[in-house]
Amino acid sequence: MRSNNYLLATLIICISIFVFSCKKTNNEEVTPTEVSTLTPYILNTPSYFPKLIIPSDNPLTIEGVSLGRKLYYDTIISNDGRACAQCHSQQYAFTSPIPNSLGHMNLAWNNKFLWNGLIEGTLEDIMTFEVTAFFNTNVNKLNSSSTYPDLFKKVFNSNSITTKQVAYALAQFIRTQASTNSKFDKYLRYETMLTSSEISGFVLYNTEKGDCFHCHSLGLFNDNAYHNNGIDSVFTGINMGRYNVTHNPNDLGKFKTPSLRNVELTAPYMHDGRFATLEDVIEHYNSKVNNTATLDPIFFKPSHLYGLQLTAQDKIDLVAFLKTLTDTTFINNPALSQP
């Protein structure tokens, strides 16, 4: 009996040692984050989009997005009566008919911003640039307003509004400007059919003949990269493009590939708005590409040396396909309109 007790005691001790002896690697206590009253905002990413990246210091919340939306439409962020929404109007997929703002759509999945890529990084980076360098926002006006201090305090938990917070709130709203419900998206989800002309246009777009896809990749319909697409034979001023940022002669005439989503609504086209219609743009690629030292190699295909050689019907089909990228849900989305 005594030896049984001895055995039992020993076993208990040994088991205790065993249980506590192995060093665990994942039991470190997580410092509890401050209990927050903010509500997470869930942004869905289509399966054919790149992964969504949200910086850890600016989580997407209903309250943050709402504040960003209010700022987006408010002239208080400028000193000359402008608001973001003046050059980025919802009915034009957040572009403007006045040359030539890039559309605010699906920027949550981009990391290069502005036509010449002056800012690369996150939406927080580009919005910091817009707030400080472009608008030169006077935060005193916000701090002394009757509505903003409470809203900022709720989102950022601080008593004084900073330009960083303005930028971060705007970044949150712009992150939600997602265009993912065009006819083409519905086609990809097997919810609708394309017409035979639209299908023909898609095949042209997505094969070597039309060869749009190498730069305007399916999904975002851009490739988040810079190219010279042959619109100029000499380069001066803003037409120097990416060169104006890098001062590298190899970047002369290169611009960020614009997304073709909602392209029906985003005229005029190119960085300076030189083309009024989609037909003009297609005709450029069809017959008017300028050969310069930095012209993207893709334009030199032997069968394309004298342009794409599209027939009149090809051009009609291509435009028909491009119009399937129009997202009426997006341009009518009440969550993105002026509050």
Place this chain on the structure above:
Amino acid sequence: MKTIIKLLPILIFVTILNSCKRDKDIVPEKVNLNMNVSYSIDALPLIFDSIMYTNAAGNVYEITRLEYYISNIVLHLANDENYVSKDIFYINAMDQNTNILNLKNVPTGKYSYITFNIGIDSTRNISYYLTNTAENINMIWPTYMGGGYHFLKMEGHFNYASSTTGYAVHLGKNSSLVSCSINNEFTIDQAPYQIEMVMNINEWYKSPYTYNLDTDGSFTMGDMVAMGKIAANGANVFSLKNN
């Protein structure tokens, strides 16, 4: 019996002492290995968009873009116990970070050769199979032309008649999968654990087929003969540095 009972705690204790897996039991045998990729054109360094290089066919060319995948890396141990990686690495020659291929838990020892693919094998060469990074999405090979991913995008300009023209050597589709082999012995035995691989870009145009951008085709996509030659030449593009 009593003796056994008295000895039992000691036995249990010893068993416990040996039961906890300790890091130092593993580390000496398995290491994280970096395969670092760099580029040359025969004896010259790769400088994008500027230096004009000459290939075996006599084409004078420069390089604007070089993106590709490496997969199915196998390090062949001298004693036939191979290290097999299932990772698929996207590499952009312009982006240094993508040129460091990290292999986990590689046994130290003497290896006789390395094999791998440039591209993605047919079981995984399916559009949207890879994590949807912007890079992977841009590498997708359109469904209408077979689907999957571009294995290689190598683009630039070359002298043509009295001016320059562009070229785009693209590989895709399962038949263009490149099987590479580096037949150099090497030893992984001391930190930093890394091996240096060099892609000699001129090898894409050299052997077994002398590939002339002018006559064999400056754009390979859609041209199965051209892609076949480039894919065959790709077997020899990599070597180990200083070996």
